Amino acid sequence: MQIIKTKVSQAVQFLKKNDLWAKIAFTIIFLSYLFFVHSCTFNPLPGWTYPIYENKYPGYSYKNKGAKQCELDGKKLFLKLDNVIESFGYYFFVDSKAFFVWHLQYQDDDNGLKNILTYRFERIGDGAIGNFDVLRRTSIGIDDRKDSIVIIYDENDEPFDGFTIEPSPFSDKIVLQKGNSKDIISTHCVWE
């Protein structure tokens, strides 16, 4: 203990006299703090594109391995999660508020994926130890009726600021409904 005290006071005396080393020490303290913060709390999450499958059975759709992919007007449907990557600079200086941004997409004739709907959830937990990220999403069920496309989402998972309907060939026909899990798994296409 005494040795630590003497060493510390010696170091402080040295830094008081030696300006250059004081600056170096200060910079190193800042950088190691930055490194610490970075390693604990910065948690980028890569996005993913999920195909949506048809619901052949009156049960849960994710058990339908080998099921046919859902199509609207012959165009395959996907559900995409954007990369949840925060810029570290923004995270460090300003409190970050990252979102899980989901897009309902269709595959167009040129094989590109285009958006039908966009919705997002706030990210709770900052990835620090003991404060794990939970992937926030809602189950959706899609029913293609004659003059409308009914999309049922889980009433317990309300998105942050509602659904944004993007311009697409289907945008006029979309009807959004809240439902419970029973309503969702009784539709034609389900993603959970």
Next chain:
Amino acid sequence: MVKKLIDKLFTLTAFISAVCLAVHYAPVSLIFEDYSLDPFDKMRYTLAPLFSLMMLASAILLFLDLFSLKYKNLPNKAWKIFAAIGVVPILPFALFGLIIPFFVFP
């Protein structure tokens, strides 16, 4: 000549560190929004600007030092006093950050 450049370089890095910490300590809500405080937050919101100002003073002095200017007759060592006070909250984290690599890499 080289010694002078090295000194300028580290003055610059110390200046950047001081500025970053000054911004980091200043809670953004204090600057941009009306805030309503409950008693536990009061402590946080009165201390943080203090550290922020310490860092800011240190940054300003370092900036002057960078261009070899002096403010009235403050000695060159004045920035160290402000920096030493301001760096207190992050010292434990910084020390931990320094020893993390020694746990991760062997």
